[in-house]
Amino acid sequence: MKKVIFIDCGDTLVDEATQVFDKNENVTDVKFYENSDKVLFKLKELGYIIILVADGKDESFRNIFKKINFLDKFDGFVVSENVGELKPHPAMFETAYNLIPDKYRNKDNIIMVGNNLRRDIKGANNFGITSVWMNWSPRYFHEFEEPDWKPDYEIKSPAELLELLKKL
Numbered sequence: 001m002k003k004v005i006f007i008d009c010g011d012t013l014v015d016e017a018t019q020v021f022d023k024n025e026n027v028t029d030v031k032f033y034e035n036s037d038k039v040l041f042k043l044k045e046l047g048y049i050i051i052l053v054a055d056g057k058d059e060s061f062r063n064i065f066k067k068i069n070f071l072d073k074f075d076g077f078v079v080s081e082n083v084g085e086l087k088p089h090p091a092m093f094e095t096a097y098n099l100i101p102d103k104y105r106n107k108d109n110i111i112m113v114g115n116n117l118r119r120d121i122k123g124a125n126n127f128g129i130t131s132v133w134m135n136w137s138p139r140y141f142h143e144f145e146e147p148d149w150k151p152d153y154e155i156k157s158p159a160e161l162l163e164l165l166k167k168l
Contacts, residue, residue, distance in 0.1 A: 003109050006053040006111065007040075007052060037070070088119050107128045111129065112132065132151060134157075
């Protein structure tokens with residue numbers, strides 16, 4: 001069965017420290033972290049279903065992914081501004097889950113990749129899907145303060161995600 005990847009953006013795919021904002025506080029430019037843009041294209045080429053699950057403003061994410069011509073390649077686009085909740089709220093994960101085509105909608109086949117233990121990992125764990133912690137940014141938590149903050153897997157770079165997926 002085809003794997004589904006829920007993926008965060010800030011400090012998972014892009015380096016938040018490089019964000020450039022417009023007067024409305026939308027991100028207009030940012031640097032992708034360590035070839036993460038190439039990893040996204042590779043995942044798509046390999047046939048993965050990719051759904052963005054991110055906290056922030058819809059226009060910011062559209063700006064980011066238009067720049068690399070990936071916006072129309074997402075199979076789903078779940079942004080907290082549109083859902084009305086932030087991760088780890090189950091509504092974020094439920095919204096993404098409902099975007100998966102019926103024949104692939106199985107929690108055993110879903111992986112959430114994110115950098116924030118309190119939001120991405122806790123949300124994935126509580127939703128009953130596999131959690132993958134992208135542990136490279138010094139910006140957020142690095143200790144498992146709560147039991148549901150412990151990821152199923154830990155990686156340090158986007159390229160490691162490709163290797164991990166081969167094993168899963």
